[in-house]
Amino acid sequence: MLLELLQGGDSGGFLLIQDTANYSGRHLLKSFINAALRRDEEVHVFCFETSEEELKEGFQEVQRLHIHNAYEDPLGWTKKAVFTVQQFSLNDLTRVIKLTPHQKTPIVVIDSLSWVLRHVCTTAVCSTLHQLKKGGFVRAIIGLLHADMHQKGTVGSVRHLSTSLITVTPSIMGDNCQAKITKRTKSGKVLQDEHTFSIKEDLTVMLLKSSNTAPQQMVQEEHEIDPTANLTFNLRLSDKEREAKEKLSLPFMFSKEKKKAILHSGANLGRILYEPDANDDFDQEDPDDDLDV
Template identity: 70%
Template structure:
């Protein structure tokens, strides 16, 4: 599935490359930039973690004339008088204006390097709102972002990845030049496809897949991960046989009244007794204070 994603992201798509300290996803991010430029796409890069010289030097041989770099690396927090781009400009209005400053015959692809830098200075709800607006706004055709998962809380990573149509989690492979990509892709119909691929990246940033293992739908738990039955090794039986279940169903509970018992209690039959009381003259009964005879 990794080569298919490199061929192009659907309109409105949002792809996240999720890495950690054990393996950097920046080379794979450059592979996506290189593939987009070779497809004659227009690419806008928000560079927080690298300079424009470093990026263009790594993409030698690619048609970088359609690459627009927005320098957020030199002054990301706007401490100088004339910053090029700051983290506080990461909102729908500013980014739309930034992309539309350059006339394109078609919507561009927005590369965010990286989302982690933005999440360290902008609240996660605001970041998610901006990403959702960019997906639907039409100023960009697709978004590709790098996310360092071990820099954030699990809830923050989950919220951002929930917005993505595809998530590529990269990790080191068994050999030095190999890496493992765990891919989760959500189609517009709601179908979820999962792949696990071993790949390597060449010097020209082309990606070669070595082996592939596909999963469709949610991942099935391993037998060792299945929850054990807590009633398996008990010395007594918690389950009823069919005969015991039938006998239980016929048992009359003490607090359940039958129809005959209800009738007998609610309607007095012949021969039932009554208690009649007629007060006499010696009864000291005060209508105003019925408890007057009590010593209280």
């Protein structure tokens, strides 16, 4: 599945590369950029953590690579920045991209989303990514996220927007990398795969080991909790208890004899009969004595 994603099979989606301090996903991000350039794609890279010189290292074709430098002055302190983190919005992103004429719908690469999330609220970032993905102005979005820099809620919000997620971790096989891939299809299915790979000097990916997982229906990431699991009483009935329950006569269910007596019309129809018992203390001279007035 990794080679399929590198070949541009995730058109119109949002591909998220998630890494930690244990292993950097920047080399894999550059492999996706390199693969897109070899397909003659127009690629716009918004750099926040990498300089332009460092980003271009290893690329043989840079004619269709458009770099928007937010690395030198990301907060706009010098007032001369090409792009700042405060400009991470749909209007500013599209404005900057439209400054370059394109023959094809471009691909947007964000290096990295973690830097943006440190200075812009999560809601605004997710809203911009969603609008950019659904607007049809770009072919695809590729982003890098450092998961150990954020709270789980922030990471989960960004992951929820992605159509393909690649989580990179160090492999036990030398200096290689292990990638866990989750791809959500338009039909609602989830495809999962695991790869052990290495990245060559020319930024091409070489697969060393693959473990395919059959497609499965969309499931919740967290297991459903049974609310009756740890109760101190039983909510379910045994066969004997269910049989006794069915034989029980409820107070609002009348027998045939009682129904016949109630529905029987006679001379005393509509009369109310009261028979006082021994506990009644009724004073004929003062009927309102019990009202305490």
